[in-house]
Amino acid sequence: VNPGPLPSALEWEGGIPGTLLLLDQTLLPDEERRLRIDRVAPLIEAIQRLAVRGAPALGCAGAYGAVLAAQSLQGEPASSRLARLEESAARLAAARPTAVNLARGVERILVRARALSAAAGDPPGGWARELLDEARAFHREDEVTCRAIGRNGAALLSERPAILTHCNAGALATGGAGTALAVVYAARDSGRQVSVFANETRPLLQGARLTAWELQRAGIPVTLEVDAAAGALLASGRVDAVVVGADRIAANGDVANKIGTYPLAVLAREHGVPFYVAAPLTTIDATCPDGGAIPVEQRPPEEVLEAAGRRFAPPGVPAWNPAFDVTPARLVTALITEAGVVRAPDRAAIAALLAGRPAGGPAPLARQTPTSSG
Amino acid sequence: VNPGPLPSALEWEGGIPGTLLLLDQTLLPDEERRLRIDRVAPLIEAIQRLAVRGAPALGCAGAYGAVLAAQSLQGEPASSRLARLEESAARLAAARPTAVNLARGVERILVRARALSAAAGDPPGGWARELLDEARAFHREDEVTCRAIGRNGAALLSERPAILTHCNAGALATGGAGTALAVVYAARDSGRQVSVFANETRPLLQGARLTAWELQRAGIPVTLEVDAAAGALLASGRVDAVVVGADRIAANGDVANKIGTYPLAVLAREHGVPFYVAAPLTTIDATCPDGGAIPVEQRPPEEVLEAAGRRFAPPGVPAWNPAFDVTPARLVTALITEAGVVRAPDRAAIAALLAGRPAGGPAPLARQTPTSSG
Numbered sequence: 001v002n003p004g005p006l007p008s009a010l011e012w013e014g015g016i017p018g019t020l021l022l023l024d025q026t027l028l029p030d031e032e033r034r035l036r037i038d039r040v041a042p043l044i045e046a047i048q049r050l051a052v053r054g055a056p057a058l059g060c061a062g063a064y065g066a067v068l069a070a071q072s073l074q075g076e077p078a079s080s081r082l083a084r085l086e087e088s089a090a091r092l093a094a095a096r097p098t099a100v101n102l103a104r105g106v107e108r109i110l111v112r113a114r115a116l117s118a119a120a121g122d123p124p125g126g127w128a129r130e131l132l133d134e135a136r137a138f139h140r141e142d143e144v145t146c147r148a149i150g151r152n153g154a155a156l157l158s159e160r161p162a163i164l165t166h167c168n169a170g171a172l173a174t175g176g177a178g179t180a181l182a183v184v185y186a187a188r189d190s191g192r193q194v195s196v197f198a199n200e201t202r203p204l205l206q207g208a209r210l211t212a213w214e215l216q217r218a219g220i221p222v223t224l225e226v227d228a229a230a231g232a233l234l235a236s237g238r239v240d241a242v243v244v245g246a247d248r249i250a251a252n253g254d255v256a257n258k259i260g261t262y263p264l265a266v267l268a269r270e271h272g273v274p275f276y277v278a279a280p281l282t283t284i285d286a287t288c289p290d291g292g293a294i295p296v297e298q299r300p301p302e303e304v305l306e307a308a309g310r311r312f313a314p315p316g317v318p319a320w321n322p323a324f325d326v327t328p329a330r331l332v333t334a335l336i337t338e339a340g341v342v343r344a345p346d347r348a349a350i351a352a353l354l355a356g357r358p359a360g361g362p363a364p365l366a367r368q369t370p371t372s373s374g
Numbered sequence: 375v376n377p378g379p380l381p382s383a384l385e386w387e388g389g390i391p392g393t394l395l396l397l398d399q400t401l402l403p404d405e406e407r408r409l410r411i412d413r414v415a416p417l418i419e420a421i422q423r424l425a426v427r428g429a430p431a432l433g434c435a436g437a438y439g440a441v442l443a444a445q446s447l448q449g450e451p452a453s454s455r456l457a458r459l460e461e462s463a464a465r466l467a468a469a470r471p472t473a474v475n476l477a478r479g480v481e482r483i484l485v486r487a488r489a490l491s492a493a494a495g496d497p498p499g500g501w502a503r504e505l506l507d508e509a510r511a512f513h514r515e516d517e518v519t520c521r522a523i524g525r526n527g528a529a530l531l532s533e534r535p536a537i538l539t540h541c542n543a544g545a546l547a548t549g550g551a552g553t554a555l556a557v558v559y560a561a562r563d564s565g566r567q568v569s570v571f572a573n574e575t576r577p578l579l580q581g582a583r584l585t586a587w588e589l590q591r592a593g594i595p596v597t598l599e600v601d602a603a604a605g606a607l608l609a610s611g612r613v614d615a616v617v618v619g620a621d622r623i624a625a626n627g628d629v630a631n632k633i634g635t636y637p638l639a640v641l642a643r644e645h646g647v648p649f650y651v652a653a654p655l656t657t658i659d660a661t662c663p664d665g666g667a668i669p670v671e672q673r674p675p676e677e678v679l680e681a682a683g684r685r686f687a688p689p690g691v692p693a694w695n696p697a698f699d700v701t702p703a704r705l706v707t708a709l710i711t712e713a714g715v716v717r718a719p720d721r722a723a724i725a726a727l728l729a730g731r732p733a734g735g736p737a738p739l740a741r742q743t744p745t746s747s748g
Binding site for chain 2: 029166197199200201202203205208209212213216222223224225226227228229230231232233235259260262263266267270301304305306307308309310311312313314316317318319320321322325326
């Protein structure tokens, strides 16, 4: 297998003025089309219809989106443009409620914009150019973070690991190689024979449409199953580890992720299979005390009443369609971050991680990383 | 609400010669079309593509199918027709492997045919006519059984029960009012305000297409959700009981049912919600020692790669598609049968049930039935 490069969910084209190119993930795997976005309003629309999705990718989209707003304010007087940027940024940050990364990406640009406003005069390259540099740095950091998550996670796996994953936490969900799938890619790159079982992930079928496409392209063996088959699959003994991403992690380690993640965590524990959450530190929201405080987006019932664009339920039947569920920290075997692996995450371990200290002792985080999952 | 009559999955039209009418469930809810079947080969085809499905309905289809075979053998010499009937019956009984009821329905007619062959001369109405009477009796018994299951199950429920169910274990799955849904209908008929959460049941969407249609028609409030949302739903505290049907129950109480049933049982226990299996005694296979001995049908991968007739997965990606999973008896709060309710079913309780004795004591089964689910 000679894998191609990983797909890129989004990139900035040009300088200032420039354009945000988004791979329209609603069209995959049938069509690889890039949306050209140069204003905040169509970006919000693209985010809401999930043309771009995945917590870290939403972070990058938020940062670049704030640059789009700044770019359109280049002609404004310096005295008013920060306030107008803050307005656009607030709308953008609220486009989807659950993933904390979207607001984080937006905020990163705002912090820089506020600092620039406090200084006397524009920087030599111009205000928006400076903010674009910040967004690009944020994007590059995400790439580096994904690689580190991959390395840290791969160290937990056996020599021929079969991984069960849910939704898409791959290159398509980040500015880099993914979170859960970065672990898969890193395992392959370290010489392991890794294979993946992908839950199709109803209602929007991100597993079938995105994860299967991305892994097939990368030359990783992937098998699809319906979400409800995960119980039988885990009971069959064929899964060595469940690895998923996260949209928001509360201060106590509770994890909000795509609807259907929580049942996997319960079933993994039932069968003694490790349940790993792979996510960057930016996904941790220290202001959320626990999972109950994480807002869970309710999406339109039509997503449940249809599949692949065809309606099959009888007219008039209502549907319940939360986009995410919450997995209690006690079900998480380990949290895989760029800063290291936290086994049995809890409030103290998360606080230590955010403070740059290893949980439970003075050893550097790298020394805590086990070399096999057992 | 003024509910209409329940839909009928199958009925025999005429005498001998006659025709088996099957409601083509693959077309629901868009179209109510009845297939007219007068030979065994097209009946096997209809069973395999799930035009008729559900363990008790397959039992009735098996019985009527054996009559179709007998009817086509009316002109044969009495000396050879039994052997030819046995041949057709064996093909029919093997059309699907998991539900034991299909083979049971076929066998019921064979037993009668063997008895007739042992007697001197044909009965006054003719050989096939006598077998049709037997099939009709089998069908009527299923109706009576469904009503008894409903009554016994309804007695377990609270005054305003919210039921979570999977797949379709309703009128469409039986020769009567259903198994799991018979419990819902009986609860309504006894004055309770019952409502249902229906898992859509990928890959073939029997929950969205059949259960939603059947319940809506009957005036029972029903809400659909994707199968993977059941964890969040149970965690939310909105479900009072999970009630499902069964395709085969082993001698130790292990239950084979539609893929996705087992995760519900694990999640129900996690949240202290009772998990009930509603099934006729004919679903119990005393020759199967435990769930590991139940054959689980593997269905075509295309069912997973498509939904509602549209393909969405990338070409070349394989899928794993078991039609059923096995729920260990220890996760079953109670088995609801026509002969009574068996709490915490195990080998001894199942043996006692089949022997017509209540489990654990001399009290009649009716006295064992609790009046509330707690």
